[in-house]
Amino acid sequence: MLKIENLHTKVDNKTILKGLNLSVEAGEVHAIMGPNGSGKSTLANVLAGRDGYEVSKGSVTYQDQDLLELAPEERAWAGVFLAFQYPVEIPGVNNVYLLKAAVNAVRKFRGEPELDAVEFLSLVKEKMKLVKMKEDLLNRSVNEGFSGGEKKRNEIFQMAVLEPKLAILDETDSGLDIDALKIVAEGVNSLRNKDRAIVLVTHYQRLLDYIKPDHVHVLSDGKIIKSGGPELALELEEKGYDWVKEAAA
Amino acid sequence: MTTDIQNYLNDFDQLQTNDWFAKNRQSALNLFKETGFPNTRQENWKYTDVRPIARKSFSNINDQKTTVSPDNVNAIRFTDLDCIELVFINGIYSVEHSRINELPMNVVVENLADALATDNKLLEKHLSQYADNKISPFTALNTAFIQHGTYINVPDNVVIERPINLLFLSKENPSPFATHPRNLIIMGNHAQTTIIESYIGLDEANYFTNAVTEISLSENAILKHYKIQQESQRAYHIGNLNVMQNKDSKLESHSIALGGSLVRNDIHGQLADEGAEIIMNGLYMTNDKQHVDNHTRVDHLKPHTFSTENYRGVLNGNSRAVFNGKVVVHPQAQKIEAHQNNANLLLSDDAEIDTKPELEIYADDVKCSHGATVGQLDQDMLFYLRSRAIDEETARSLLTYAFADEVISKITLPEIKQRLEYLVVGQLPDAALIREFTNE
Numbered sequence: 001m002l003k004i005e006n007l008h009t010k011v012d013n014k015t016i017l018k019g020l021n022l023s024v025e026a027g028e029v030h031a032i033m034g035p036n037g038s039g040k041s042t043l044a045n046v047l048a049g050r051d052g053y054e055v056s057k058g059s060v061t062y063q064d065q066d067l068l069e070l071a072p073e074e075r076a077w078a079g080v081f082l083a084f085q086y087p088v089e090i091p092g093v094n095n096v097y098l099l100k101a102a103v104n105a106v107r108k109f110r111g112e113p114e115l116d117a118v119e120f121l122s123l124v125k126e127k128m129k130l131v132k133m134k135e136d137l138l139n140r141s142v143n144e145g146f147s148g149g150e151k152k153r154n155e156i157f158q159m160a161v162l163e164p165k166l167a168i169l170d171e172t173d174s175g176l177d178i179d180a181l182k183i184v185a186e187g188v189n190s191l192r193n194k195d196r197a198i199v200l201v202t203h204y205q206r207l208l209d210y211i212k213p214d215h216v217h218v219l220s221d222g223k224i225i226k227s228g229g230p231e232l233a234l235e236l237e238e239k240g241y242d243w244v245k246e247a248a249a
Numbered sequence: 250m251t252t253d254i255q256n257y258l259n260d261f262d263q264l265q266t267n268d269w270f271a272k273n274r275q276s277a278l279n280l281f282k283e284t285g286f287p288n289t290r291q292e293n294w295k296y297t298d299v300r301p302i303a304r305k306s307f308s309n310i311n312d313q314k315t316t317v318s319p320d321n322v323n324a325i326r327f328t329d330l331d332c333i334e335l336v337f338i339n340g341i342y343s344v345e346h347s348r349i350n351e352l353p354m355n356v357v358v359e360n361l362a363d364a365l366a367t368d369n370k371l372l373e374k375h376l377s378q379y380a381d382n383k384i385s386p387f388t389a390l391n392t393a394f395i396q397h398g399t400y401i402n403v404p405d406n407v408v409i410e411r412p413i414n415l416l417f418l419s420k421e422n423p424s425p426f427a428t429h430p431r432n433l434i435i436m437g438n439h440a441q442t443t444i445i446e447s448y449i450g451l452d453e454a455n456y457f458t459n460a461v462t463e464i465s466l467s468e469n470a471i472l473k474h475y476k477i478q479q480e481s482q483r484a485y486h487i488g489n490l491n492v493m494q495n496k497d498s499k500l501e502s503h504s505i506a507l508g509g510s511l512v513r514n515d516i517h518g519q520l521a522d523e524g525a526e527i528i529m530n531g532l533y534m535t536n537d538k539q540h541v542d543n544h545t546r547v548d549h550l551k552p553h554t555f556s557t558e559n560y561r562g563v564l565n566g567n568s569r570a571v572f573n574g575k576v577v578v579h580p581q582a583q584k585i586e587a588h589q590n591n592a593n594l595l596l597s598d599d600a601e602i603d604t605k606p607e608l609e610i611y612a613d614d615v616k617c618s619h620g621a622t623v624g625q626l627d628q629d630m631l632f633y634l635r636s637r638a639i640d641e642e643t644a645r646s647l648l649t650y651a652f653a654d655e656v657i658s659k660i661t662l663p664e665i666k667q668r669l670e671y672l673v674v675g676q677l678p679d680a681a682l683i684r685e686f687t688n689e
Contacts, residue, residue: 071641076635088630090651092655105640
C-alpha cells in the first residue's frame with residue numbers, strides 16, 4: 001500500500017530524513033519509534049503533504065501512485081489520514097460542519113452519493129461512542145477550548161468517521177493520561193481491519209501496550225536503523241535507544 | 250480649495266429654511282467655508298485623501314422625487330425582522346415605505362424634518378450638541394444641510410422591544426447627488442432600544458452620503474446600535490457617530506462596512522459619568538480599489554468607565570483600509586478599563602492597511618490594553634483543513650469567513666446576525682463553496 005524508498009527531506013535547508021525506507025501493506029500496523037529529533041514528525045508531515053518539507057531524493061508510492069505529487073486534500077481523498085501531534089484550534093469553523101464537508105468530499109471523490117444530514121448524523125453518533133466523545137464538543141469550533149486529551153480524541157474520532165485506508169498517527173499518545181490513552185487506543189484498535197494500514201509514530205513504548213503493532217521500526221538520525229516485531233518495542237523500553245544506535249553504527 | 254466648496258455654498262443659498270435651527274445651519278456653513286475639506290496634511294486625515302469627493306460637484310438639493318418600487322424595498326428589508334422602519338430614498342424621507350406603528354406610549358420616532366417644523370424643546374436642547382462641527386468639516390457640512398433624518402426620543406423607563414431600522418437607500422439620479430442624513434437619538438433613564446442604520450446603494454449609483462448620528466444616553470440607558478454600510482461601488486460615504494453617555498449607560502456599537510469606493514467612519518464616545526460603558530465592534534471587508542477608514546475615539550471622563558473595541562478587516566485586491574483607535578483617559582478617570590484590538594487579514598499582495606492604536610492616559614490607576622495584527626491566513630489551519638479533505642479554495646474561504654465571523658458572532662439579534670453572515674459570505678471569492686458551513 002505504501003512504499004517509501006530512500007527518502008531524503010530538508011526543512012529550512014537542514015536535511016532531516018536521510019534515506020528512509022519503509023514498506024507498509026494493507027492490514028498492518030507499524031510503529032515507528034525514535035528519540036526526539038530523529039525525524040518522526042517530519043515523516044508524518046511529509047506523508048500528509050505539509051508545506052515547507054522539501055523532498056530532495058527518493059520516492060513515496062501510495063497505492064501505485066506518486067504520493068508526493070498530490071496536494072494534501074488529494075491525499076485525503078485517496079484515503080490518507082494524519083492524526084496531528086498538535087491539532088490546531090480553528091475558531092469560527094464548526095467541528096461537525098467540517099466533518100460533514102470532509103466526508104462528502106471523500107465520497108464525491110469516490111463517486112459515492114453525498115450523505116444527507118440524517119445519514120451523516122447517525123454515522124457521527126455511532127463513531128462518537130468509539131472514542132467516548134462528548135456531544136457538546138461536536139458543535140464547537142474545531143478544537144477550540146478542547147483539553148489536550150479532547151483534541152487527541154477528536155483526531156481519532158475524525159479518523160473513525162473518515163475511514164481512511166492509511167492512517168498516520170503522529171505522537172497521538174503524547175500528553176495523554178492513562179485513561180485517555182486507553183480510550184484512544186481502543187478507538188484505534190476498533191479501526192484495525194484487513195484493508196487498512198496504520199502507522200503509529202511514537203516516542204514511548206507505552207502506547208504499544210494497548211495497540212499491538214505487527215512491525216516496529218527504530219528511526220534514528222533520519223533513517224530506519226532497525227526493524228523487528230513487537231518485542232523490539234519492549235527491548236527499547238528497557239534499554240533505551242543507544243544500544244540500537246551503537247549496533248547500527 | 251474654495252472652488253471645491255462653491256457648489257455647496259450655492260445649494261445652501263437655495264435652501265431658505267427659516268425654522269429655529271436656521272442660525273445654526275448658517276454658522277455651520279460658515280465654519281465649513283473657513284476650513285474647506287480636510288487634507289492629508291492633517292493628522293486625522295493622513296491616510297485618507299478626500300479629493301475625489303471634493304472635486305466632484307454633487308447636488309445637495311434633491312427636489313426630484315426619486316421612487317423605488319415596494320418590491321425593491323422589500324428585497325432589502327429584514328423581511329423576518331419585526332421592526333419599526335423609516336425609509337429614506339436619496340436622502341428624502343418616504344412616508345410610503347416607512348412603517349412607524351405600535352410605538353410604546355410617549356415614544357417619538359419621526360422624520361427629523363417634521364420634528365424641526367414644530368416647537369420642540371427637547372430637540373433644541375440636544376440637536377447638534379454631541380457632534381462637533383469644529384472637529385470634522387463633514388459634520389459642519391451635514392449640520393448646514395440638516396433636514397431629513399431621524400428623531401427618536403425614548404422616555405424614561407421605556408423599553409422598545411422591536412428594533413428600529415433606518416434604511417437609507419440611494420438610487421442612480423441623472424446627476425450625482427449628496428445626502429446629509431442626520432439622526433438624533435435621545436434615550437431617557439433606564440430606556441432601552443435597538444437601532445439599525447442601513448446604508449444601501451441600489452445600483453451602481455454615483456453619490457455621496459454624509460451622515461451624522463448623535464446619541465444621548467441618560468442614566469442606565471442601553472442602546473444597541475448597528476450600522477450596516479453597503480453603499481454602491483461608486484459611492485462615497487462619510488459617517489459620524491457621536492454619543493454622550495451618562496451614568497451606568499451602555500452603548501453597544503456594531504459597524505459593518507462592505508460597500509463604497511471611499512469610506513470614512515468616525516465614532517466618538519464620551520463616557521461622561523461613572524459606570525458608563527461603550528463596546529465597539531467593527532468589520533470592514535474591502536476589495537478592488539476601495540478605501541475604508543475607521544476612526545474611533547473614546548474619552549474616559551470619569552472613573553469606573555469602560556470601553557472595549559474589537560475591529561477586524563479583510564482586505565483584498567488593491568484596496569486600502571485605515572484603522573485609528575484613540576482612547577483618552579482624562580486626569581480624574583481612575584479605575585477605568587479600556588481594551589482595544591484591531592486584526593487584519595490581507596488576502597492579496599496589493600492590499601494595504603494602516604493601523605494605529607493611540608492611548609493617551611492622564612490618570613495613573615487604569616487598566617488598558619491594545620493590540621494590532623496584520624497577517625495572512627494561518628498556514629497551520631489551512632493545512633489542517635486540507636488534510637481533512639477540504640480543497641484549498643474552500644479552506645481559504647472558510648478561514649476568511651471564520652476570521653470575519655469573530656465580529657459577526659458577537660451580534661445578539663439573530664435576524665441581523667444571519668443577514669450579516671450571508672452578506673459576509675457573499676464578499677468572499679468562493680461564496681458558493683462555503684454557504685453550507687454557515688447555515689447553522
